[in-house]
Amino acid sequence: xxxxxxxxxxxxxxxxxxxxxxxxxxxxxxxxxxxxxxxxxxxxxxxxxxxxxxxxxxxxxxxxxxxxxxxxxxxxxxxxxxxxxxxxxxxxxxxxxxxxxxxxxxxxxxxxxxxxxxxxxxxxxxxxxxxxxxxxxxxxxxxxxxxxxxxxxxxxxxxxxxxxxxxxxxxxxxxxxxxxxxxxxxxxxxxxxxxxxxxxx
Amino acid sequence: xxxxxxxxxxxxxxxxxxxxxxxxxxxxxxxxxxxxxxxxxxxxxxxxxxxxxxxxxxxxxxxxxxxxxxxxxxxxxxxxxxxxxxxxxxxxxxxxxxxxxxxxxxxxxxxxxxxxxxxxxxxxxxxxxxxxxxxxxxxxxxxxxxxxxxxxxxxxxxxxxxxxxxxxxxxxxxxxxxxxxxxxxxxxxxxxxxxxxxxxx
DNA sequence: CGTACCCGAGCAAGCGATTGGCCGGGTAGG
DNA sequence: CCTACCCGGCCAATCGCTTGCTCGGGTACG
Numbered sequence: 001x002x003x004x005x006x007x008x009x010x011x012x013x014x015x016x017x018x019x020x021x022x023x024x025x026x027x028x029x030x031x032x033x034x035x036x037x038x039x040x041x042x043x044x045x046x047x048x049x050x051x052x053x054x055x056x057x058x059x060x061x062x063x064x065x066x067x068x069x070x071x072x073x074x075x076x077x078x079x080x081x082x083x084x085x086x087x088x089x090x091x092x093x094x095x096x097x098x099x100x101x102x103x104x105x106x107x108x109x110x111x112x113x114x115x116x117x118x119x120x121x122x123x124x125x126x127x128x129x130x131x132x133x134x135x136x137x138x139x140x141x142x143x144x145x146x147x148x149x150x151x152x153x154x155x156x157x158x159x160x161x162x163x164x165x166x167x168x169x170x171x172x173x174x175x176x177x178x179x180x181x182x183x184x185x186x187x188x189x190x191x192x193x194x195x196x197x198x199x200x201x
Numbered sequence: 202x203x204x205x206x207x208x209x210x211x212x213x214x215x216x217x218x219x220x221x222x223x224x225x226x227x228x229x230x231x232x233x234x235x236x237x238x239x240x241x242x243x244x245x246x247x248x249x250x251x252x253x254x255x256x257x258x259x260x261x262x263x264x265x266x267x268x269x270x271x272x273x274x275x276x277x278x279x280x281x282x283x284x285x286x287x288x289x290x291x292x293x294x295x296x297x298x299x300x301x302x303x304x305x306x307x308x309x310x311x312x313x314x315x316x317x318x319x320x321x322x323x324x325x326x327x328x329x330x331x332x333x334x335x336x337x338x339x340x341x342x343x344x345x346x347x348x349x350x351x352x353x354x355x356x357x358x359x360x361x362x363x364x365x366x367x368x369x370x371x372x373x374x375x376x377x378x379x380x381x382x383x384x385x386x387x388x389x390x391x392x393x394x395x396x397x398x399x400x401x402x
Numbered sequence: 403c404g405t406a407c408c409c410g411a412g413c414a415a416g417c418g419a420t421t422g423g424c425c426g427g428g429t430a431g432g
Numbered sequence: 433c434c435t436a437c438c439c440g441g442c443c444a445a446t447c448g449c450t451t452g453c454t455c456g457g458g459t460a461c462g
Contacts, residue, residue: 013441027316032232035418047420048442056418086400112230112313141399150399158382158390159399165370169363181359189359197398198342198351198360199287214407236452248454249408257452 014052017042021059022105029112030060060109061122067106068129070099075136085144090191092140093167097187100171107171134160166190215253218243222260223306230313231261261310262323268307269330272300276337286345291392293341294368298388301372308372335361367391 020041024033035056039046053059074095082088100107109117110126117123137160144150170186181189221242225234236257240247254260275296283289301308310318311327318324338361345351371387382390 011440029230029313032314032317034416036416044441045443046418047444047446050419050421051441054419113233115229116233144399148401151393151397151401154399155382155386155390158387159394161374162367162370162391162394165373166363166367169366172366173362181356185356186359189356190363192352193360193363193398194394195398195400196352197394197396198345198355199396200349200352212406235450237450245407246409247452248410248412251453251455252407255453 011052017049017052018059018062022063022103025060025063026105026108030109031113031116057120057122060117063103063106064109064117064123064126067099067103068125070103071096072129072132074099075133079136079140084149085140085147086149086195088140089137089144089194092137093191093194094187096167097170097183100167101183104171107168111168133164137163163194212253218250218253219260219263223264223304225306226261226264227306227309231310232314232317258321258323261318264304264307265310265318265324265327268300268304269326271304272297273330273333275300276334280337280341285350286341286348287350287396289341290338290345290395293338294392294395295388297368298371298384301369302384305372308369312369334365338364364395 017038021033021038024037024041034046035049036046038056038059039049042049075092078091078095079088082091114126118126138156141150141154141156141159145152145154145156167190170181170183170190173180173186218239222234222239225238225242235247236250237247239260240250243250276293279292279296280289283292319327339357342351342355342357342360346353346355346357368391371382371384371391374381374387
């Protein structure tokens with residue numbers, strides 16, 4: 001059980017299979033997706049998947065890692081060399097949105113099956129990453145309060161929690177029905193709502 | 202298969218079982234919860250559940266119906282005899298929050314397994330109800346724009362979509378970790394954010 | 403007796419995962 | 433050029449287990 005199995009030969013085929021699996025995870029969630037469905041999408045049998053991966057979880061692992069690395073990298077660059085917290089937050093919002101549209105599956109997995117993943121030692125890095133994300137947001141919100149730019153009665157932690165989840169939202173609209181907005185329209189509407197609210201000044 | 206099975210004898214025990222199932226659905230989602238887990242929570246065997254319900258889906262059906270009826274009823278009363286759209290929206294926000302805290306499971310089911318439910322004829326009423334909800338929100342937002350109270354450049358449909366999903370968020374915090382906010386704190390913070398944004402005036 | 407409730411045992415279907423072997427395209431040695 | 437070998441990719445079959453659900457029979461209460 002503890003023997004080191006095949007690590008991760010980064011083949012072309014393998015990457016393609018991950019993309020197929022990610023699409024299914026994005027639509028149905030991780031647990032609700034079966035390895036047989038993934039195999040069907042690839043036009044092979046379920047057993048053949050285990051030539052590339054040693055378990056269904058390792059597929060999920062790879063998807064989640066890629067997502068979090070992307071997000072954290074974006075945040076670090078968003079706050080680097082930026083003094084104005086409002087600018088930093090706007091850059092974080094745009095960075096988040098871009099990353100989320102690149103990793104739609106990871107988000108669905110996190111919100112549907114968070115309890116499943118975070119209970120496993122293998123996915124301990126999830127908690128670590130989430131903490132860094134939270135701290136980054138709170139730092140910028142607090143800075144905005146201190147320099148008088150944001151309302152002094154702002155609960156930074158509460159606003160962060162709301163914001164984080166709000167940012168997830170538009171991702172789930174991607175495949176939805178009818179008239180849809182462009183990414184820019186959504187982000188601009190969101191930023192406007194965040195900074196100014198709906199009331200006319 | 203098409204024979205009319207037992208309808209729904211509204212017994213005490215039955216209602217209790219639904220509450221137990223709802224708690225599990227709220228934590229793990231509908232599909233991820235097994236009938237055996239529900240039975241375990243009730244201290245009986247899985248087969249014994251089928252004395253009360255003819256399927257797992259009918260349990261879900263009952264939960265979802267109760268939720269939507271509650272929400273729609275609250276909205277209708279929120280907008281009745283109210284001229285000021287800002288007041289109406291505030292009442293809708295508070296009504297939603299109250300309903301959601303009463304039906305935590307229904308919300309989890311809708312966001313985790315929406316694709317699963319809405320694809321079935323049995324749950325066609327889900328789409329109907331969502332349409333009425335959407336129309337109610339948009340009506341009030343448009344009225345606010347017309348009387349100059351809300352920003353004229355507001356995309357009512359976009360704001361509704363954001364708002365609807367934002368309102369669902371705090372529900373999932375209920376069992377979460379650490380310091381938590383009271384319902385009033387969350388609602389007030391939310392309303393403040395909605396109307397005024399984070400920027401100091 | 404009847405009704406409400408539940409047990410115990412089990413079913414078919416589907417699940418994730420494993421295994422041994424087939425196949426075709428290199429690559430190397432002669 | 434031919435032969436021997438390897439190797440990535442996949443199939444076929446199967447394992448042990450869980451899923452939602454069924455059903456005949458039992459028990460306790462009124």
